[in-house]
Amino acid sequence: MQLAHLWLTDFRGHQESEVEVGPGITVFAGGNAQGKTSVLEAVGWLARMSSFRGAPDSALVRVGCEKAIVRAEIVPANRGPDVRPDLIEAEIAAAGRNRVLLNRKPLPRARDLLGSLRTTVFAPDDLRLVKAGPAERRTELDDLLVALSPRYDAVQSDYERVLKHRNAWLRTWSRADDPATLDVWDEQMVRAGAELVRGRLKLLDRLAAPLGKAYGDVAGAAADVSGAYEAAWAGDVILDETRLDDVAPLLAEAVARSRSADLERRLTLVGPHRDDWRLSIDGLDARRYASQGEQRSLALAVRLAGHVVISDVVGEPPVLLLDDVFSELDESRANNLVAHMPIAQALVTTAGTLPPGLPAERVVWVAGGRLEAREEQGQ
Numbered sequence: 400m401q402l403a404h405l406w407l408t409d410f411r412g413h414q415e416s417e418v419e420v421g422p423g424i425t426v427f428a429g430g431n432a433q434g435k436t437s438v439l440e441a442v443g444w445l446a447r448m449s450s451f452r453g454a455p456d457s458a459l460v461r462v463g464c465e466k467a468i469v470r471a472e473i474v475p476a477n478r479g480p481d482v483r484p485d486l487i488e489a490e491i492a493a494a495g496r497n498r499v500l501l502n503r504k505p506l507p508r509a510r511d512l513l514g515s516l517r518t519t520v521f522a523p524d525d526l527r528l529v530k531a532g533p534a535e536r537r538t539e540l541d542d543l544l545v546a547l548s549p550r551y552d553a554v555q556s557d558y559e560r561v562l563k564h565r566n567a568w569l570r571t572w573s574r575a576d577d578p579a580t581l582d583v584w585d586e587q588m589v590r591a592g593a594e595l596v597r598g599r600l601k602l603l604d605r606l607a608a609p610l611g612k613a614y615g616d617v618a619g620a621a622a623d624v625s626g627a628y629e630a631a632w633a634g635d636v637i638l639d640e641t642r643l644d645d646v647a648p649l650l651a652e653a654v655a656r657s658r659s660a661d662l663e664r665r666l667t668l669v670g671p672h673r674d675d676w677r678l679s680i681d682g683l684d685a686r687r688y689a690s691q692g693e694q695r696s697l698a699l700a701v702r703l704a705g706h707v708v709i710s711d712v713v714g715e716p717p718v719l720l721l722d723d724v725f726s727e728l729d730e731s732r733a734n735n736l737v738a739h740m741p742i743a744q745a746l747v748t749t750a751g752t753l754p755p756g757l758p759a760e761r762v763v764w765v766a767g768g769r770l771e772a773r774e775e776q777g778q
């Protein structure tokens with residue numbers, strides 16, 4: 400699917416903005432703090448129903464307003480030219496429930512929006528994927544899972560809900576309470592947790608080859624890049640796509656084994672909420688041993704590989720969102736990225752110049768939360 404038209408109402412600094420988006424590369428240019436990233440953030444919100452900057456929904460609503468509205472016309476793939484695009488209207492509430500309308504009719508649940516639009520984000524912050532703790536990498540995998548199949552959104556929220564209840568019980572239990580109360584939480588935790596882990600393992604298998612290739616493309620030199628699933632609860636068992644049937648029994652056993660420690664510490668100590676995706680370059684943990692340049696290449700490669708996997712599985716590429724990435728890259732990585740950029744609709748922000756190899760279909764100037772489109776001449 401592709402984005403055809405976008406309207407923002409009270410989204411961040413945009414009081415009322417509108418832009419038509421072509422099938423190629425649309426560049427959003429302008430000075431700092433003018434509202435460029437906000438445009439991409441709004442599109443990203445439609446795909447994942449959260450900000451790729453990690454901001455809470457309340458921060459997306461223009462200060463002093465009750466809700467932000469992101470309205471988008473989306474052209475589904477494989478439809479003839481005579482078919483009307485879908486109109487999505489997402490109302491993001493500063494407090495309370497969000498509401499989403501598809502072709503003017505409210506969706507039964509706002510989260511039914513997931514699957515309507517997919518995006519691949521490149522942003523300066525991506526380095527955190529490699530450098531920061533395991534949570535960043537789990538989120539990366541879980542976001543990709545939702546893009547591949549929206550039902551994983553429900554699996555993830557099931558798991559988080561059970562974990563919250565279980566931890567709440569652990570925090571407040573007293574000797575008079577029967578620890579068998581945990582049986583119910585344990586069973587639900589294992590069911591949702593094992594499904595999540597199986598999804599992550601299948602995803603890692605799909606990512607392996609594209610990740611190696613993308614790293615070589617971006618870094619300009621081949622290296623042995625690998626990603627292994629690390630789960631302390633699995634003990635000596637190395638979890639991969641050949642062990643899918645072992646996941647639930649192993650997790651159940653580990654949760655049972657950890658019960659007395661959980662009671663003691665008043666916290667759920669084992670499970671997929673603590674797992675990691677260990678990325679290495681030539682056998683060395685990238686988080687600890689890779690140079691800054693290698694880490695940057697690897698972060699780009701992770702996003703590119705995710706893009707390839709989604710395109711393959713879903714049958715059409717996600718919309719690319721490139722937020723100010725070229726300012727952070729040295730010239731060779733920037734050129735390599737442009738040379739290997741997947742063919743897809745792209746929205747690109749910049750406060751400066753873009754690599755010459757990036758052919759913009761149109762440039763939109765962003766100033767003070769206002770957009771002004773200018774057709775590029777002769778490109």
Ligand SMILES: Nc1ncnc2c1ncn2[C@@H]1O[C@H](COP(=O)(O)OP(=O)(O)O)[C@@H](O)[C@H]1O
Nearest residue numbers: 411412431432433434435436437458460461462
């Ligand atoms: N919720 C909000 N309400 C009003 N203004 C906001 C809100 N969030 C951010 N802004 C404003 O938007 C501007 C930043 O927008 P951003 O898209 O990050 O700019 P750019 O990418 O062009 O540097 C800042 O001036 C900031 O004050």
Ligand SMILES: [Mg+2]
Nearest residue numbers: 435436437723
């Ligand atoms: Mg910005």
